[in-house]
Amino acid sequence: MTEGRFPEGFLWGVATAAYQIEGAVAEDGRGESIWDRFSHTPGKVYQGHTGDVACDHYHRYRADVEEMARLGVGAYRFSVAWPRIFPQGRGQANPKGLDFYRRLIDALRERGIVPVVTLYHWDLPQALQERGGWAHRDTAYRFADYAAYLFDRLDEAVPYWITQNEPFVVAILGHVTGEHAPGLQDPMAGFRAAHHLLLSHALALQAYREGGRRHGRIGITLNLSPVEPAGDDPEDEAAARRLDGLLNRWFLDPLFRGAYPSDMVAHFAGLGLPLPEPPQEEMRAIAAPIDFLGVNYYSRQLVRHEPGEPLMAMRQVEGPLPKTAMGWEVYPEGLRRLLERLRHEYTGELPILITENGAAFDDAVSPDGAVHDPARVAYLRDHLLAVSRAIDDGVPVRGYFLWSLMDNFEWAHGYSKRFGVLYVDFDTQARIWKDSAHWYRRVIEANAVVD
Numbered sequence: 282m283t284e285g286r287f288p289e290g291f292l293w294g295v296a297t298a299a300y301q302i303e304g305a306v307a308e309d310g311r312g313e314s315i316w317d318r319f320s321h322t323p324g325k326v327y328q329g330h331t332g333d334v335a336c337d338h339y340h341r342y343r344a345d346v347e348e349m350a351r352l353g354v355g356a357y358r359f360s361v362a363w364p365r366i367f368p369q370g371r372g373q374a375n376p377k378g379l380d381f382y383r384r385l386i387d388a389l390r391e392r393g394i395v396p397v398v399t400l401y402h403w404d405l406p407q408a409l410q411e412r413g414g415w416a417h418r419d420t421a422y423r424f425a426d427y428a429a430y431l432f433d434r435l436d437e438a439v440p441y442w443i444t445q446n447e448p449f450v451v452a453i454l455g456h457v458t459g460e461h462a463p464g465l466q467d468p469m470a471g472f473r474a475a476h477h478l479l480l481s482h483a484l485a486l487q488a489y490r491e492g493g494r495r496h497g498r499i500g501i502t503l504n505l506s507p508v509e510p511a512g513d514d515p516e517d518e519a520a521a522r523r524l525d526g527l528l529n530r531w532f533l534d535p536l537f538r539g540a541y542p543s544d545m546v547a548h549f550a551g552l553g554l555p556l557p558e559p560p561q562e563e564m565r566a567i568a569a570p571i572d573f574l575g576v577n578y579y580s581r582q583l584v585r586h587e588p589g590e591p592l593m594a595m596r597q598v599e600g601p602l603p604k605t606a607m608g609w610e611v612y613p614e615g616l617r618r619l620l621e622r623l624r625h626e627y628t629g630e631l632p633i634l635i636t637e638n639g640a641a642f643d644d645a646v647s648p649d650g651a652v653h654d655p656a657r658v659a660y661l662r663d664h665l666l667a668v669s670r671a672i673d674d675g676v677p678v679r680g681y682f683l684w685s686l687m688d689n690f691e692w693a694h695g696y697s698k699r700f701g702v703l704y705v706d707f708d709t710q711a712r713i714w715k716d717s718a719h720w721y722r723r724v725i726e727a728n729a730v731v732d
């Protein structure tokens with residue numbers, strides 16, 4: 282394959298998530314989520330922004346699907362809001378909630394766009410949080426019930442299911458640093474949540490496999506990054522290994538080797554965090570075969586040894602490379618290296634989907650009415666070239682989902698960070714194609730990186 286070209290049938294897509302785009306948070310029976318609660322809590326989100334309206338996608342989904350069709354995408358990755366399906370997280374279902382996703386899937390299929398459905402993208406029903414949330418084992422079983430409910434009603438139309446989006450972020454930012462909902466700062470809750478998120482994946486996978494007549498493929502999405510020492514001090518290298526152990530291996534090892542990484546278990550035990558030995562049948566279920574691994578890649582992590590930092594004895598440092606509006610280094614080579622590592626250490630011939638890759642930049646509408654975003658075009662081009670090189674080396678990457686279709690609610694940053702290839706004017710809800718959207722359409726059409 283010549284560099285920059287992609288295999289026949291490569292799946293080109295865009296990605297979004299329910300709480301970030303839908304709005305309509307109190308419509309048609311939707312229950313409260315932890316992100317409704319968190320975003321309405323003063324001081325948690327930039328300038329008090331919330332997802333109450335977001336991109337109003339709940340009402341504008343048909344027009345948004347038409348934009349996807351104009352882009353020429355073959356697939357669309359979106360998440361189902363659990364609180365629309367089960368407003369209390371369990372018990373009584375809400376048919377109007379399911380009806381919205383049926384309408385969305387029908388609109389996609391009418392335009393020949395394959396739905397790729399993420400079951401959980403961070404919007405836990407608040408009622409389950411009040412019963413302990415992800416730190417409580419029962420939530421994993423409620424998730425499996427929710428997943429089975431959707432499998433039974435939507436599986437005929439959904440070829441790809443993703444159980445969890447980024448369990449690391451849910452566990453650590455939600456339960457240890459407190460930057461995300463539910464805003465806890467309790468390392469033990471974080472480790473319990475991490476295990477219950479993996480357990481929830483395993484239980485949903487079992488429900489899928491045992492449900493008979495299942496037509497699709499099912500996997501999980503992890504946020505993965507190369508972790509590199511900021512200097513050549515052996516202590517910095519050890520710090521990098523520790524962060525790699527928490528960010529990457531804490532999830533890859535259970536999923537592909539059936540056990541948590543022993544060096545990290547020992548590290549946390551040494552801190553007086555004696556993680557309870559998980560039941561072996563749970564670890565076996567977590568390591569049950571999946572059909573693909575979803576990889577969200579944005580940048581690398583650069584670390585130094587930091588004796589005073591209580592959990593990991595490390596601190597992340599700013600690197601020398603050009604950065605996006607999130608302050609993340611632009612490091613496309615890291616994606617190629619990550620894919621090579623995954624294949625050699627974990628996934629082998631298992632298909633990989635890049636379920637998120639993209640960048641935020643300070644976009645603005647020009648006097649000519651266009652949105653010129655050359656930095657995003659360059660970011661996307663270089664990362665696609667990295668994917669193409671990995672494929673040429675034999676890594677079985679089967680698809681790429683650009684984050685994101687349109688500017689949206691960027692969690693604790695609110696609407697201050699724009700990741701879309703479509704610019705959203707949140708005063709009017711107008712969608713404006715950025716130069717990167719025109720470019721991505723040409724890439725898809727050519728099935729190759731174009732200038």
Ligand SMILES: OC[C@@H]1[C@@H](O)[C@H](O)[C@@H](O)c2nc(CNc3ccccc3)cn21
Nearest residue numbers: 298446447450504577579637684691700
């Ligand atoms: O930040 C951009 C996107 C976000 O909008 C998606 O909902 C989420 O899936 C997502 N994950 C990452 C990478 N991981 C991450 C790192 C720091 C904070 C939050 C997420 C980036 N993104």
